[in-house]
Amino acid sequence: MDTKPFLSGLSQTDVLITRVADRQWHALDDDLVVGRGHALHRPDGRLFVCIDAWHEAAFDRLAEAMLAELPTPVYTVVDEADTEMRARWARAGFTIRRREWEYAVPTDPRITGLEDVRPPSGVTIVPAGHADEGLLREVDRAIRDEIEAGAGWQSMPAEVIARPAGDTIIDPSKYAVAATPDCYLGLIRVVTVRRPRIGLLAVRAAEQRRGIGRALLAHALETLHRGGAAEAWAEVQETNRAASALVEGVGARPVSSNLELVRDLELAR
Helix, strand or coil: CEEEEEECCCCCCCCCCEEEEEEEEEEEEEEEEEEEEEEEECCCCCCCEEEEECCHHHHHHHHHHHHCCEEEEEEEEEEECHHHHHHHHHHHHEEEEEEEEEEEEEECCHHHCCHHHHHHHCCCCCCCCCCHHHHHHHHHHHHHHHHHCCCCCCCCCCCCCCCCCCCCCCHHHEEEECCCCCEEEEEEECCCCEEEEHHHHEEHHHHHCCHHHHHHHHHHHHHHCCCCCCEEEEEEEEECCCHHHHCCCCEEEEEEEEEEECHHHHCCC
């Protein structure tokens, strides 16, 4: 445990910053915990930080202590509507990297207009829980490689589910796929915790613009509708026009937006 005072001049109160574990810090005011901070590597390899503080002085001093020890670049995510939190991270040197919209997606085919959507000739939709795991991992790896070679996987919504190193399929039963007799062409992942979330919808580059993504979305939403869910949730990066057009075309509505912020000393020089 490493304890030392960090004084920033924002308050006359002396806040003590204590590193309580690897990449975990507490802010203490007269032995009372007034803030907590932690850092973790997400599955895409990037380092994200989070600070929960009772007042601005504790936040600023936690940020000062943490960032003095962490390598850059370092990232965080904030609700765009939370102007106070955005200002706190800006004081710590963070800038906006990208915006991600959260959509509420209706599942009722009478609303989405997807009731008659079918995959193209020669392609079938394999429901979640029935995909061949080997072929599923193969198409997932191929799609990730294609994205990495283009926009880069870091342009995708941040992956927050812990997984073993090198393993990109956490639970094969959550994936439905578009299949031909020989291989899989695309996939969709739906995970339900508190509510159904479309975590990934992707199609091999050579198979795009054939209606495969739309057919996968139609299948997933219809399955959720039959299960009693009125809405699903999806995150779409602001610059991904094709994904925005797809979900908005089925009646999805944006309900909030998150900002991914970055502090990168190399870019600041």
